[in-house]
Structures are given as structure tokens and as C-alpha cells.
Amino acid sequence: MQAALRILAAQCALPSFGETRKEEEEEEEDKDCVERLQVHRHRAKISSRKAAGRLQLCRLSVKSARMEQMMIKIIALVLVSYWVGQVKTDEDFCYKKQCPEYRQLEKNEVFEKRLYYAAYWTTTKVDGTGSADVMAAHARLKGYFQGHGWATDKNYPVLVNVTERGGPSDYSLSWFVPPGNQISESSDPSVTLELKPEAIFYVMFFHGTPSVELCLQNANILREALVTAVKTFDPHTYIGAGYESYFSILHHNEVWIPATADVIS
Template structure:
């Protein structure tokens, strides 16, 4: 075997062995699959994270009331099944009223069959987001308060807020402790 071929085979073995091994999910993922990111810069009151491209199953939320959130969650559960147990659950709000609920679809997992036309598979490109972490029971009111705090911290740092933001919830509503986040897309 030529030296070139041996080197190619060795590289192939090393790459396949190392794939996915270079990132350790943070504790708040609670030993579940969650989107891979790199924390780039820590600021006063927020951090910047670079997320790899991701896929999500997504459905529209009619409005940000509990009954509508539960209906959206039920639609995603019907499509993905009970086995889809990944973090985070993402609520994205645009212009203060248009909203969607998304569940993360980890790489190398089977994509759910889209049997409900109101549920779509959404691919998101690599993105840098501004993140504020907060505790407390996951909810829209708690999230909205943290949107205001993140926006204030961004403005103090000379950055701007956008009309689109996301709430990321990592854990069951019934957990004793909660890790929640609010995200602003840096590129918008």
C-alpha cells in the first residue's frame, strides 16, 4: 500500500473516530442531545454563542397563551412522538405577536415524518446569538422580562435589539431547577 493511501485511510479512521467527540454538551442539557455551540465572548449581562447549523420541527402558535402553547406542543408530539426528548424547546417571537414552537432535531437522528401540514422541518444556518440565561419556571411572562433585560444589556454594550427573539427552555416544566435562555440573533 502506498504511503498516500495509508495516510488517507488513517485520516478517515481518525475523522470518523473524532466526529462528535470534540464537543461536550453543557450540564444544562441534562445529558440530552442539544445544539452544539461555541461560547465566543462573555459580556456584562449576556454572552455571544456561535451555533452550528441545526434542524428543528416547528409549528405556529396562534397566540402566546397557555392553551395555544399546549396545542402547539401537542401537534409537535403527534408528529415526533413521545421519544423526541431533546433540548431546548424553542419559542420564537417576531414583531411581538407572530410566534412558533420548535423542538430540536439532533444530527444523525431519523427525521419525523411530516404528517401534519402545520408542522414543518426547519433548517437553520450557522448563527451567532446573544444569550441571557435566567432561572425560574419557564413561561412567557418570565421570558418577556428577560427580553427587556437582555435588550438593555445589549444597548449598554453598543449593540441593537431586534424584533425577533427566542426563548430556549432546557428541562421539564415540573423540574425543581430550571435553565432558561433568551436569544437575539446577532445578524438581524
């Protein structure tokens, strides 16, 4: 646009060749040149405004992108700080939750031996080993709790009970019932309420999103450790214990193996 203005200005300044201009004609041509220059200047001005507007939009877009990146970083830092604050040690995995009472009898680098006192638990059968089967069983127990007006986010653990007897394994899900709740039988025949007696378990904790497969892997690790430590235990039963929601970012999981009668005595 600037080049066009220069060319047009040059054309207006050039003398006519071949004949002499009359004053009126020269004035008319000068007037036309001035008008044409004004039109081009106006267009150039509009073009400059458009360019300035586009530049401003570009700058705003860049600023917006930078602000978005900064907000993402801030949110990430807040979440990291929050979850770091929520990390639990082995000793406080039941922090702010109601868990069954137990007494630690023995502890080494791999496992510990616990005496659990008698407590009420709700139990339902798990139809398969998939996550959907476990979640369906959990929903039945949750429905029982909600039907009695009991909290469902402050009492843990939830147990996956596994019995192996040579054929297909039997699975059931149990949820701890804290003391102080009014006990009544379930109207759902698939959910049972039972008072489990005092018992001793060998316990090993592990991390990760809980699953039947992960629990079995750690049960085998605990079994090998118990054999090495010359401990007597039930080789056909193990229990997976979860202390958080399945969708939690952090998980403290445990595998329990019952001690046999001769060890209890």
C-alpha cells in the same frame, strides 16, 4: 366505680338497727352482698379493660402519627438531596441531553455570544400567548417526534420564537432534532421540518417556570444590556429556550436575540 364498691362494701358490713337478725337471714344477706360485690367487681374489671383498650388505641394512634411525621421528614430529605444533586450549573445545562452544538464567542456577567451550527428543527405556530396555547403546540411537535420513533425526553431545547413588527406578535414553537435521526417530511401540515443555517445569538439565562411574559421581561433586560454594551442586534425578534419539562421543579431558561449581519461579519 371504685367509690360504688366502697359504699356497697360498707353497706354489707353495717349491722341492722331496730331488730335482731336471725342467722339464716344474715347468711342470706351476706350471700347477696357477696354476689352484688362480684357483679360490680366484674363490671369494674370490664370498664378497666375498656379503658386499657382505649389507652392502647390512643398510644398506637400517637405512634402512627409520629411515624407518619418521621416518614414525611425522611421523604423530604430524600427529595431535597435528589434535587440538589440535579442542580445544573451554567456550563452543564445540557447534561445527559442532546442539544444543538455551538461555540462560545464571548461572555460577560450578563450575557454570552454563541455561534450555533446548522441543525434541523421542527416548528409549529402558536395560536396565543397563554400556557394552554404553548402546550397545544408542544403536543403537536411531540406527536411528530413520537410518530418517527424519536425520543422526546432527551433532546432540548424547545424554542418559543417571537417576532414583533408593530402589530400583534407572531409566535411559533421549535424543537431541536438531534443528529442521526432519519429525516422525513411531516404528515401534519401544521408542523414543518427545517434546516436552520449557522447563526449567532446573544444569550442570557434565567430561572423560573417558563412563560411568554417571563421570556419578554428577560428579553427586554437583555436588549438593554446589549445597548449598553454597544452591540448590534435584531430589535424585532427574540427567542425563549427551555431545557426541561414544563412541570419540572428546576428550570434553566434562556432568551436568545439574533445578532445582525454586520455583527456576524
